[in-house]
Amino acid sequence: MADKTKEFDTLYCFLDTNILHHFQTFDEVDWPSVLHTNQVCLVLAPITLREVDKHKDDYTNERRRKRARMLLSKLKYLLESETTTEQLPQVRRNVTLMALSQEPMINWAAEHLDPNVDDDRLLASILDFSHQHASENVLLLTDDFLVRLKAKAHDIQALAPEGLVYPIEPPSQKQALLKKVEGLVPGVNISVYRDNFDKPTFTNHLREKNAREYIFVTPHFYLKAVTDINDAVQYFAVTIRDETCKPVFKSPDYPVNETSFQLTLGANTFSDIPGLPEYMAGCLGAHNISYYETRWLGNPGHYKHFGFGFNQAGYLSNNAGAYLSVLANTPHLCPGTSAYTEQDLVALNDFRTKVAFNTYAVSAPFVTIEDYAGSNLGVDYYQVRALNM
Numbered sequence: 001m002a003d004k005t006k007e008f009d010t011l012y013c014f015l016d017t018n019i020l021h022h023f024q025t026f027d028e029v030d031w032p033s034v035l036h037t038n039q040v041c042l043v044l045a046p047i048t049l050r051e052v053d054k055h056k057d058d059y060t061n062e063r064r065r066k067r068a069r070m071l072l073s074k075l076k077y078l079l080e081s082e083t084t085t086e087q088l089p090q091v092r093r094n095v096t097l098m099a100l101s102q103e104p105m106i107n108w109a110a111e112h113l114d115p116n117v118d119d120d121r122l123l124a125s126i127l128d129f130s131h132q133h134a135s136e137n138v139l140l141l142t143d144d145f146l147v148r149l150k151a152k153a154h155d156i157q158a159l160a161p162e163g164l165v166y167p168i169e170p171p172s173q174k175q176a177l178l179k180k181v182e183g184l185v186p187g188v189n190i191s192v193y194r195d196n197f198d199k200p201t202f203t204n205h206l207r208e209k210n211a212r213e214y215i216f217v218t219p220h221f222y223l224k225a226v227t228d229i230n231d232a233v234q235y236f237a238v239t240i241r242d243e244t245c246k247p248v249f250k251s252p253d254y255p256v257n258e259t260s261f262q263l264t265l266g267a268n269t270f271s272d273i274p275g276l277p278e279y280m281a282g283c284l285g286a287h288n289i290s291y292y293e294t295r296w297l298g299n300p301g302h303y304k305h306f307g308f309g310f311n312q313a314g315y316l317s318n319n320a321g322a323y324l325s326v327l328a329n330t331p332h333l334c335p336g337t338s339a340y341t342e343q344d345l346v347a348l349n350d351f352r353t354k355v356a357f358n359t360y361a362v363s364a365p366f367v368t369i370e371d372y373a374g375s376n377l378g379v380d381y382y383q384v385r386a387l388n389m
Contacts, residue, residue, distance in 0.1 A: 010039040012098075012133070014126050016142035017051045021067055023143070023165045027074060032094045034164045037137075041088060041096045044075075045125035046103050047118050075099070104128035111154065119147050126156050141165075174220050178247050181223065186233045186304070186364040190214060193225050193233065202383060209372060215379055217387060220245035222313060222379040226372045235369050237307065237361035237378035239314035240265045249360045252302050259300045263308070265360060266315060270352035273308055279368075280344070281336035281375045284327035288312070291327060291351070292359065292377035294369050307361035307369045309377030313384050314358035323351040336370050 013035065015026060031040035052075075055061075055068035078089040078097050088096035104124035106113070111127060113120040122140075130138050139157040141164070142148055151158035161167070180196045193216065194200070200214035206226070211234065216223040218241075225236040238247060246266045254260040261274050270293060277293035292309030295301075310320070326348055327333070333340065345352075359378040363369045369377070 010041050010096075010136065011035055011037040012041050012043050012129070012136055012138045014043045014045060014122070014129075014138070014140045015048065016122065016140065016144060016147065017048050018143045019141050019161060019165065020048070020052060020071055021055070021064060023161055023167050025071070025074070026097075027091050027095075029165050030092075035139075039094050039096075041098050042091065043129065044097075044099045045122050046100055047121040047125065049075075049099060051118065100125060100129070106131075119144070119150065122147070123151055123154060123156060126151070127154060130156070174245060177218055177220060178245070181221065181238055181247050182250075184223075184236055184238075184362070186235055186362050186367070188233055190225060190227050190231045190233055193223070193236075197223060201387070204383075206372075211372065213372075215384065217384065221247070222384060224379050233364065234367050235305075235307075235361055235363040235372055237309075237359055237373070238265070239311045239359040239378040242315055243317075245315070247360075249306075249308075251297065251306065252300060252304070259297055263360070266317070266356055266358055269354065269356050270308060271349075276345075277340070278305075279336060279338045279370050280333055280340045281370065281373075281377075282327045282330060282348075283334040283375050284324055288376075288381075289324060289327070290376040292357075292361075292373070303365040305363040305367065305369045307359075307363075307373065307377050308357045309359040309361070310355060310357055311359045311376065311378040311381070313379050313381035316358065317356050320355050323355050326351050334375055336375055 013031065020026065026042055031042070032038060052068050052071055055064050056072055058065050058068070078091065079099055081089050088098055091097050104121065104127065106124050106128050108115050108124070111124065113124050115121060115124070126138060126140055130136075139159060140147075140151055141159050141161060143161050148158040148160065184193070193214065197216040197218065201217040202215035204213045204215070206213060211226050211228055213224060213226045216225070221241055222239040223236065224239075226234050228234055240246065243266060246264050249263045249265070251260045251262070254262055259274065263272060273293065273295065275295060278296045279294040282291035283289065289312040290310065292307050294305050294307045296305055330344060330347060333344065361369055361373070361377055
């Protein structure tokens with residue numbers, strides 16, 4: 001860090017690749033403030049630029065690839081902006097950017113550095129720059145302890161990022177799972193679900209339907225998938241287990257089609273779903289509570305059915321109990337029907353407008369959800385209720 005008792009015209013701060021990839025974006029940081037100086041010039045060595053450019057095509061690491069492309073876009077904009085020869089591109093107030101184009105010209109053996117080692121090439125660029133700018137204050141910012149140790153041996157001032165810049169938070173387990181579940185599609189082999197959610201907790205044979213159902217259990221949601229005899233998923237249903245787990249359902253081609261919509265489990269109510277239900281099922285017995293509706297969007301929906309339901313195994317909002325009794329007054333809905341009446345919708349109005357659904361389902365093309373779901377959409381409460389996970 002710059003000496004607080006001494007003012008430098010400019011502090012030249014070399015950024016290691018790990019700082020660019022794993023911490024705040026370089027243009028988000030108030031560098032003069034965190035480095036206690038008046039002016040900061042961020043310097044990128046040739047090896048750093050080369051590593052970022054290499055990562056933009058790394059399809060084995062999607063996060064790094066996206067990050068590299070974002071960084072290169074910003075760098076390209078700044079470095080190709082029209083400035084005078086003496087003028088460096090302005091990143092933000094009192095912060096400029098310099099990209100070194102020349103490889104370091106040093107005596108590698110005398111400096112005990114290896115030109116084939118990327119870290120050594122970075123240190124060589126700093127040494128070369130310091131030799132050419134002997135009166136300037138130069139430092140290296142890196143999260144690599146060994147690089148800082150080697151820099152110290154070469155009298156290069158090196159700082160760790162702690163307390164200066166903030167790391168990018170890695171996605172939480174919940175976020176990672178939500179991303180996976182939001183990307184689910186029916187019609188694929190069940191192995192795709194196994195690859196994403198490991199082994200199912202339950203496997204049930206539906207002999208009368210010549211099908212099999214798999215129940216995957218995570219701390220945040222239940223996932224039910226029903227397959228045919230060829231192990232192709234006929235429909236899946238997601239039921240949330242806690243209030244903070246809110247996967248988003250997007251209808252096909254959202255937001256291109258006029259019929260497209262976006263809904264969030266645990267937040268939206270049945271009345272938020274566009275159009276009228278094609279099929280309705282609702283039961284309230286001594287031990288069983290369930291309700292769901294389906295939508296058929298035709299070709300805009302790629303000939304799939306979409307279901308939205310209230311499942312007692314999932315997270316139940318505090319207000320749900322006040323509106324459930326209406327289900328007992330509509331017993332003809334318990335086996336399910338597409339021939340509901342306007343009076344049914346009026347009777348269910350408070351329930352449909354006040355209670356958030358906790359389950360959504362998607363079928364394979366030309367498959368109707370009710371053929372597999374019966375009167376309950378998603379997992380069976382009595383199968384999963386004893387789970388402590």
